[in-house]
Amino acid sequence: MSSIEERVKKIVAEQLGVKEEDVKPEASFVEDLGADSLDTVELVMALEEEFETEIPDEEAEKITTVQLAIDYIKENLG
């Protein structure tokens, strides 16, 4: 079983079409990884599916970097 970090990074790479090595914890989806607003919505949907959870819209808006996504999953599912 991969760690939460690895699973999040894999999904980010897949959804945004970037290399996994570029998916650094501090990377911002929009500024560093080239995501547009629709990409970020889809990314949250993909995270919801991978971790079988529902992320409320007001929480989803705060998830702007790889680390914030990892933190959210850990806090809410850990």
Place this chain on the structure above:
Amino acid sequence: MTLNTSLKDRVALVTGASRGIGAAIADMLGEQGATVIGTATSEGGAAKIAQRFAEKGIAGSGLVLDVTSADSVAALLEKVKADFGAPTILVNNAGITKDNLLMRMKDDEWASVLETNLTAVYRVTKACLRDMTKARWGRIINISSVVGSMGNAGQANYAATKAGVAGFGRSLAAEVGSRGITVNTVAPGFIDTDMTKVLPEAQREVLMSKIPLGRLGAPEEIASVVAFLASEAGGYVTGETIHVNGGMYMA
């Protein structure tokens, strides 16, 4: 290159498919190879759709849907996805009229037409969109009316919703174009259906005199435009309103 209007391996959802334009659309999409789920508000209507599909050898099903109920929409999509797969062609056709002069219009006549003709388009489209973005392919076709562009006395509620779906479509087309999803509006004119049969004879004659082609349209003539937009052949058309009205209104 041949005209590719095949809908093979596609799953299509058509609301309001028990009669009129919706029935013609559902049948034509099915005849082009799609698996079609046609919805009706009653069990009887759904059974009629299923029977028609069976007679014509169309894959799919007739199911009950109340487009004004979020629960009904969710339940329908769950069933469709389990039985046939997620629809990537959506035709929002279900609609009602409650005509009245505005000074006499009841709040309920306004609200119910908005709910069924406009809010339901938002509701059903949103429910289907997630799977279309995942598939990176989708076709959303909203059935509007010439009245949405032209206006018609006694139909302020109906016309507002029909103009509304066109604006909805243009905005959504801009949002999801990058995901290979097209969103278009088809605006029928005066089509020979139950909805137009109730018009008074005098009004029919006036309308007829304004149609250069000199006749009512057939439901199949709307369906063929929808089928084109749903196919690969229509893949570069998005955010548009296509008028199909025999020249009654030229925009």
